[in-house]
Amino acid sequence: xxxRVVAIVVALAVLHLILIQPNHPHAMTWAALKLVxxxxxxxxxxxxxxPAAVAKPFRVVLTGFLTLMPLVKLADYAAYVSYxxxxxxxxxxxxxxxxxxxxxxxxGTLPALGALAGVLLATALLAAVVWxxxxxxxxxxxxxxGRIVAGLAIVPAAAVAVGDVERWWRxxxxxxxxxxxxxxxxxxxxxxxxxADLARFREEAERDAFAAVPxxxxxxxxxxxxxxxxxxxxxxxxxxxxxxxxxxxxxxLAAIEEDLEAGGLAMRSGWMTAPMVGGQSWxxxxxxxxxxxxxxxxxxxxxxxxxxxTLMHYAADAGYRTVVVAPAITLAWPESGYFGYEAIYPAARxxxxxxxxxxxxxxxxxxxxxxxxxxxxxxxxxxxMAEIALISSHAPWTPVPELVDWDAVGDGTVFNxxxxxxDPPEVVWRDRDRVRDQFRQAVDYSLEVVGSFARRHAENPPxxxxxxxxxxxxxxxxIDSFDVxxxxxGPPEVVARIxxxxxTPGMTPAEDAPVWPMSAFRDRFLATFTPExxxxxxxxxxxxxxxx
Numbered sequence: 252x253x254x255r256v257v258a259i260v261v262a263l264a265v266l267h268l269i270l271i272q273p274n275h276p277h278a279m280t281w282a283a284l285k286l287v288x289x290x291x292x293x294x295x296x297x298x299x300x301x302p303a304a305v306a307k308p309f310r311v312v313l314t315g316f317l318t319l320m321p322l323v324k325l326a327d328y329a330a331y332v333s334y335x336x337x338x339x340x341x342x343x344x345x346x347x348x349x350x351x352x353x354x355x356x357x358x359g360t361l362p363a364l365g366a367l368a369g370v371l372l373a374t375a376l377l378a379a380v381v382w383x384x385x386x387x388x389x390x391x392x393x394x395x396x397g398r399i400v401a402g403l404a405i406v407p408a409a410a411v412a413v414g415d416v417e418r419w420w421r422x423x424x425x426x427x428x429x430x431x432x433x434x435x436x437x438x439x440x441x442x443x444x445x446x447a448d449l450a451r452f453r454e455e456a457e458r459d460a461f462a463a464v465p466x467x468x469x470x471x472x473x474x475x476x477x478x479x480x481x482x483x484x485x486x487x488x489x490x491x492x493x494x495x496x497x498x499x500x501x502x503x504l505a506a507i508e509e510d511l512e513a514g515g516l517a518m519r520s521g522w523m524t525a526p527m528v529g530g531q532s533w534x535x536x537x538x539x540x541x542x543x544x545x546x547x548x549x550x551x552x553x554x555x556x557x558x559x560x561t562l563m564h565y566a567a568d569a570g571y572r573t574v575v576v577a578p579a580i581t582l583a584w585p586e587s588g589y590f591g592y593e594a595i596y597p598a599a600r601x602x603x604x605x606x607x608x609x610x611x612x613x614x615x616x617x618x619x620x621x622x623x624x625x626x627x628x629x630x631x632x633x634x635x636m637a638e639i640a641l642i643s644s645h646a647p648w649t650p651v652p653e654l655v656d657w658d659a660v661g662d663g664t665v666f667n668x669x670x671x672x673x674d675p676p677e678v679v680w681r682d683r684d685r686v687r688d689q690f691r692q693a694v695d696y697s698l699e700v701v702g703s704f705a706r707r708h709a710e711n712p713p714x715x716x717x718x719x720x721x722x723x724x725x726x727x728x729x730i731d732s733f734d735v736x737x738x739x740x741g742p743p744e745v746v747a748r749i750x751x752x753x754x755t756p757g758m759t760p761a762e763d764a765p766v767w768p769m770s771a772f773r774d775r776f777l778a779t780f781t782p783e784x785x786x787x788x789x790x791x792x793x794x795x796x797x798x799x
Contacts, residue, residue: 259391263384265381266317269317269431270290270431271283271288271430272320273324274331276726289428289429290431292408293412296408297405298389298391300405306389314382320434323434323438332529332724416432416436452543452554456541456553456557457559459542460774461781468783469566469777470565470569470571471780471781472748472779473634473745476741477635477637478635478636478716480636480718482532482639482718482719483694483697483717483718484641484642484645485645485690485693485721485722486698487528487732487735487736488734489729490736495691496690496691500691500694503699503702505758505759506702507699507702510706516709517740518739518740519746519754520739520754521753521760521765522734522737523737524767524769526733526768528733529721529724529725530724534548534551535721536640537554538768539769539772539773540638541559541561542561542562542773544770554589561591563636566636572593573592573635573636574594574636574637575590575594575595575596576621576622577597578640579612579640598613601613603621604662605617605663605664605666605670606667608643609676611645613663614666615642615697617660617663618639618640619700622637627708643697644693644694644697646724647679647686648679653669654700657707683726687727687729714739714740715739715740717738717739718737720735738760
């Protein structure tokens with residue numbers, strides 16, 4: 252009898268722990284153990300009251316649910332740590348291959364396979380433990396009146412749990428909740444809402460304020476100057492506001508500003524809000540180019556299938572050669588055909604012969620030097636509208652390159668010794684403070700490269716729009732923000748055209764400088780440099796629709 256009582260207590264403890272498991276880093280505290288799960292009485296009563304013919308199917312369903320939900324909670328936890336939002340199966344299933352590539356690239360294929368095997372084994376073990384626990388409870392055989400009472404008690408227990416799930420009333424105890432059931436319902440509804448959002452997005456994509464603008468007036472205000480939209484990986488507001496990073500990044504921006512002013516260039520800086528944090532840079536790129544708010548993969552896929560014209564399409568209409576430099580692209584990129592690029596430079600076309608910096612295929616200095624060699628240096632060419640991704644500040648942030656003489660860059664083998672320097676990611680990533688310090692160094696390097704490149708071309712300067720693509724993972728950023736800095740660098744007479752944007756003069760944006768959604772950029776850029784642009788009121792209305 253004593254052994255049976257112990258088994259029942261252990262079984263109840265197992266079910267209790269599964270039901271109270273948090274899904275958010277802030278909830279992962281000892282206080283979580285005090286939560287009273289309202290589903291537990293319902294489960295226990297159901298197992299006791301169920302006749303033998305029903306008990307086994309009920310246990311099968313329970314085991315599946317109580318095995319799946321801990322995985323959902325872990326996925327939520329990982330998504331909150333990385334992206335500051337919960338997991339959505341409709342939107343995030345595509346991230347699994349990307350997660351594998353990053354993990355195997357950071358710690359090695361064999362350790363990654365070991366981790367995957369561990370997850371699968373832990374899941375199977377969890378299912379076995381739940382099956383055992385529900386069997387122990389189902390084996391409780393009270394007298395017939397007791398079974399009847401248990402069956403009748405299911406009704407008020409279900410009412411309390413359902414009422415909490417639907418938030419019809421507060422539970423009888425302030426520390427109780429049907430958290431797991433509510434989370435399951437919220438995830439189910441989120442998937443349905445996602446599908447409805449996509450229908451609205453398709454209508455939004457068909458509205459375009461610039462569709463009727465004559466091609467000969469598009470971007471005429473630029474007077475054929477080259478334009479570079481340069482994304483700096485993981486460069487977010489945290490680099491200027493987090494005390495870990497600001498003492499390095501703010502002086503770097505000040506030094507760049509002083510150097511570029513001496514070269515006769517003008518600068519203005521502000522903020523933009525990215526649609527995500529922690530990864531999925533292509534969503535930020537798509538938001539900038541399309542003028543639509545692309546916050547998830549489904550919207551991205553809907554955009555690719557839509558007739559929406561990007562900034563690259565309009566630039567091509569205006570006589571520009573449209574180019575993308577994408578050193579992170581190492582596989583097929585079929586959706587690139589949508590964006591309107593005339594020339595596409597993935598990693599393999601940039602000519603890098605040096606060693607990779609772990610996941611990072613090449614240093615930012617080589618990327619910009621390759622763009623200079625492949626496009627800027629060409630004679631008798633049209634003006635360029637180029638999108639360039641700088642990835643040295645992408646995780647795992649080790650090792651960090653150093654700036655070399657631009658004329659010594661060559662085929663990139665000059666960086667080989669740097670690529671072999673320092674501890675590997677599997678060592679650095681054991682210590683979160685080291686990870687954060689490596690991030691600080693990597694962003695500082697990327698900004699140094701950008702500033703040096705702009706100064707190098709000060710005599711015949713392009714208009715450079717330099718911005719972060721998103722914040723790093725939240726444990727690195729350590730601030731709650733989706734904002735990224737944006738710097739406009741170029742000839743004074745061209746930069747003066749954006750005075751109406753409200754940006755701060757120089758390379759350091761004021762804390763209260765305007766914050767735009769990235770979806771606002773396309774239309775405001777086109778409106779600023781197109782003489783016969785649509786009314787600004789119409790653009791602002793469209794921006795607000797995208798922002799919502």
